[in-house]
Amino acid sequence: MSEIKTSMNLDPYERNWIIISIVLAVIFAIIIAVAGFAYGIQVPSPEQRVDPRTVALEGPWADPGLRELAPGKYDAYILAQTWSFVPREMTVPVGAEVTFYITSKDVQHGLKLQDTNLNVQVVPGQVSKLTITFDEPGDYDYICTEYCGAAHAVMFGTLHVEE
Amino acid sequence: MSTPNYEVSQADKKFIGLHLLFATASLFVGILFGPLQALEHSGLDLYPYIKPIFQSYYQGLTIHGVLNALVWTTFFITGFLTLVVIFGLKRDLRYPKLNRVGFWVMVVGLVTTAVPILLDEATVLYTFYPPLKAHWAFYAGLTLIVVGSWIEGYGFFFTFAAWRKENPGVRSPLMALMAVITMAMWQIATLGIAVEILTMLLPWSLGLIEGTDPQLARTYFWFTGHPLVYFWLLPAYISWYAMLPKQVGGKLFSDALARTAFWLFFLLSTPLGFHHQFVDPGIPAGWKFLHAMLTYSVFIPSMLTAFTVIASLERAAKKTHGGKGLLSWIRVLPWGDPSVSAQLLAGILFFFGGVGGLTNASYNVNLVLHNTAWVPGHFHLTVASAATLSFWGISYWLIPYLTGKELKHKKLASWANWIWFVGMIIFSNAMHVVGLLGAPRRTPLGLAPYIPEEWNGHLLRVGIGGSIMFIGACFYFYVVARTAWAKKYEPANVEIPAAESVHDPQQTPEWLDKWVPWIIATVALIIIAYGPQLVDQIANISLNSPGGKFW
Numbered sequence: 055m056s057e058i059k060t061s062m063n064l065d066p067y068e069r070n071w072i073i074i075s076i077v078l079a080v081i082f083a084i085i086i087a088v089a090g091f092a093y094g095i096q097v098p099s100p101e102q103r104v105d106p107r108t109v110a111l112e113g114p115w116a117d118p119g120l121r122e123l124a125p126g127k128y129d130a131y132i133l134a135q136t137w138s139f140v141p142r143e144m145t146v147p148v149g150a151e152v153t154f155y156i157t158s159k160d161v162q163h164g165l166k167l168q169d170t171n172l173n174v175q176v177v178p179g180q181v182s183k184l185t186i187t188f189d190e191p192g193d194y195d196y197i198c199t200e201y202c203g204a205a206h207a208v209m210f211g212t213l214h215v216e217e
Numbered sequence: 218m219s220t221p222n223y224e225v226s227q228a229d230k231k232f233i234g235l236h237l238l239f240a241t242a243s244l245f246v247g248i249l250f251g252p253l254q255a256l257e258h259s260g261l262d263l264y265p266y267i268k269p270i271f272q273s274y275y276q277g278l279t280i281h282g283v284l285n286a287l288v289w290t291t292f293f294i295t296g297f298l299t300l301v302v303i304f305g306l307k308r309d310l311r312y313p314k315l316n317r318v319g320f321w322v323m324v325v326g327l328v329t330t331a332v333p334i335l336l337d338e339a340t341v342l343y344t345f346y347p348p349l350k351a352h353w354a355f356y357a358g359l360t361l362i363v364v365g366s367w368i369e370g371y372g373f374f375f376t377f378a379a380w381r382k383e384n385p386g387v388r389s390p391l392m393a394l395m396a397v398i399t400m401a402m403w404q405i406a407t408l409g410i411a412v413e414i415l416t417m418l419l420p421w422s423l424g425l426i427e428g429t430d431p432q433l434a435r436t437y438f439w440f441t442g443h444p445l446v447y448f449w450l451l452p453a454y455i456s457w458y459a460m461l462p463k464q465v466g467g468k469l470f471s472d473a474l475a476r477t478a479f480w481l482f483f484l485l486s487t488p489l490g491f492h493h494q495f496v497d498p499g500i501p502a503g504w505k506f507l508h509a510m511l512t513y514s515v516f517i518p519s520m521l522t523a524f525t526v527i528a529s530l531e532r533a534a535k536k537t538h539g540g541k542g543l544l545s546w547i548r549v550l551p552w553g554d555p556s557v558s559a560q561l562l563a564g565i566l567f568f569f570g571g572v573g574g575l576t577n578a579s580y581n582v583n584l585v586l587h588n589t590a591w592v593p594g595h596f597h598l599t600v601a602s603a604a605t606l607s608f609w610g611i612s613y614w615l616i617p618y619l620t621g622k623e624l625k626h627k628k629l630a631s632w633a634n635w636i637w638f639v640g641m642i643i644f645s646n647a648m649h650v651v652g653l654l655g656a657p658r659r660t661p662l663g664l665a666p667y668i669p670e671e672w673n674g675h676l677l678r679v680g681i682g683g684s685i686m687f688i689g690a691c692f693y694f695y696v697v698a699r700t701a702w703a704k705k706y707e708p709a710n711v712e713i714p715a716a717e718s719v720h721d722p723q724q725t726p727e728w729l730d731k732w733v734p735w736i737i738a739t740v741a742l743i744i745i746a747y748g749p750q751l752v753d754q755i756a757n758i759s760l761n762s763p764g765g766k767f768w
């Protein structure tokens with residue numbers, strides 16, 4: 055039995071296919087990497103830990119909403135809770151650069167600001183932070199994208215970007 | 218070597234059949250909610266009519282996810298792999314009682330999970346993210362299902378080891394090796410939810426600890442959640458590699474590459490779970506990026522699979538059926554055999570699923586898609602098509618083999634496949650598109666106050682496609698029920714389709730038949746990809762999320 059010569063028995067087409075597959079995988083990876091860095095695509099990273107039991111009582115989420123840091127520069131603190139976002143509405147001028155700080159005081163939620171790259175998981179105890187610049191006027195809904203209980207489907211808010 | 222017409226013992230046939238019974242019954246109940254969800258998206262809310270029994274869309278969705286994605290798959294897979302191990306090795310189970318114990322633990326687990334779900338005490342969806350708090354029995358039951366599947370896995374390992382002892386120097390039979398690799402991958406992968414449930418969710422739901430750490434729970438969950446996808450797919454691949462070539466009258470194109478692909482899946486399935494957590498706040502961007510890159514490596518065994526399976530089909534079409542041309546050989550394949558058409562259609566749908574998967578996995582495009590309807594659009598092509606439709610195809614010969622009764626209504630079975638296929642194309646396309654437009658998943662959109670006009674046409678197609686799929690599913694259940702409960706015996710002369718490979722497997726290099734190096738590499742890669750983050754997240758654990766029942 056041991057006299058049989060072992061081999062992968064690769065067919066030439068097979069060999070080429072494997073090479074193409076590896077090259078393609080590397081190309082995809084490079085595209086993603088380059089696009090990520092070149093366009094400054096951000097995903098949330100650990101920002102700070104909070105205590106979900108007290109976050110609505112003290113600190114910035116006790117009084118959530120917009121803070122103007124400098125002309126056209128804002129921080130937006132959003133508190134997610136069953137089944138609403140606080141604040142429910144916000145207004146910023148066109149061109150505003152807004153850094154969002156989002157957390158939850160009860161269960162997990164999601165926040166997706168329609169037509170932008172802001173789409174984060176909102177996890178109790180964590181703060182989801184992302185910065186978006188608004189160049190187009192309009193009304194942008196932020197909707198809850200994670201199941202959070204009975205009235206999940208009606209949980210949303212609106213950001214007005216005005217001329 | 219062994220006798221070619223080896224027969225699985227009557228007792229084992231019954232045992233495997235019991236798996237299929239529980240699997241199919243679960244799928245039947247799980248699928249009932251599919252059209253309700255799809256029609257709800259189209260604006261036709263049927264939930265008031267089931268209100269006396271089922272309280273909400275979300276309770277239905279929990280049933281749909283748990284029964285379809287967790288129960289149907291796990292029961293079908295453990296049953297099918299039992300057959301594959303026994304028949305592949307041409308040997309009885311080493312410890313048949315051990316496998317029986319595993320199975321009944323799964324059944325007890327299923328009942329324990331089902332009761333709180335049906336009582337609306339566990340409406341937490343099949344991902345059960347804390348701090349939505351289900352009744353403790355829900356978590357206990359899920360644990361038992363997993364533990365039962367482990368025990369059945371141990372039964373396979375002992376059987377495989379016994380065979381190796383009895384057959385020194387012989388390459389292990391391909392299909393048995395694949396089955397055992399699948400179960401070994403499952404053992405490693407499920408450690409995530411085992412730790413999540415046992416150290417956090419169960420003590421919390423029992424009132425022993427005050428709260429949970431939802432971020433750490435997500436990390437544990439997705440440690441299991443991604444390889445779970447491969448647990449669904451690999452059994453379908455076993456059929457595509459080791460059985461389908463025979464069913465179309467051909468041979469497996471490459472034994473060595475089939476083994477390579479399975480080992481690569483074993484190696485690469487687990488250390489990429491963060492690609493489900495790209496937008497989680499508690500995981501550093503750098504680690505997400507690493508997992509995104511690792512995710513692309515799975516592209517390679519997937520491409521190997523595509524090549525070998527398609528090459529086997531083409532070879533059969535040309536050698537056996539006189540097929541010609543670059544693509545027109547596809548037409549001469551035996552489409553009339555419902556088992557074949559189910560698997561070919563599953564493969565076609567999976568192609569689209571694979572393309573979508575590449576998109577999901579990209580670190581940046583995911584920002585647009587995360588938690589939108591795109592995602593269920595995607596996995597109805599994978600788990601609900603590549604896996605489920607292939608399992609249907611397998612059952613068209615497996616049920617006759619186990620019961621000795623001819624498959625009834627073969628035409629209807631073919632229709633079931635095609636109707637599912639057509640419905641799925643409409644459904645999943647609409648879900649992908651409306652997801653790209655921003656529609657969230659896990660949401661009864663009929664109630665949502667923020668739906669723009671432009672979604673409506675697509676949401677209508679969700680309902681239409683979903684209803685068509687449901688008709689296909691009804692045909693399937695009718696065919697298998699009629700077959701299994703046929704009164705008249707028309708003894709079936711069914712053989713298990715076991716494909717030979719073009720080259721003698723004995724020529725396959727020995728490193729493709731060795732466990733230790735692959736296990737070491739797999740564990741090492743997991744430690745590299747997960748170790749530092751797990752240590753960090755566990756060291757900083759805060760169990761301060763009490764949560765509760767919010768439904």
Ligand code: HEM
Binds near residue numbers: 343
């Ligand atoms: C007639 C057939 C089916 C229809 C019409 C259907 C429809 C749907 C719809 C519309 C959703 C999305 C609900 C939402 O996000 O709000 C969904 C979710 C889901 N479906 Fe299906 N489905 C069917 C069959 C299946 C099958 C066969 C499987 C798996 C084997 C499956 C697995 C799932 C899973 C895992 C979810 C996600 C549940 C969650 O988000 O928690 N479905 N289905």
Ligand SMILES: [Cu+2]
Binds near residue numbers: 136
């Ligand atoms: Cu919410």
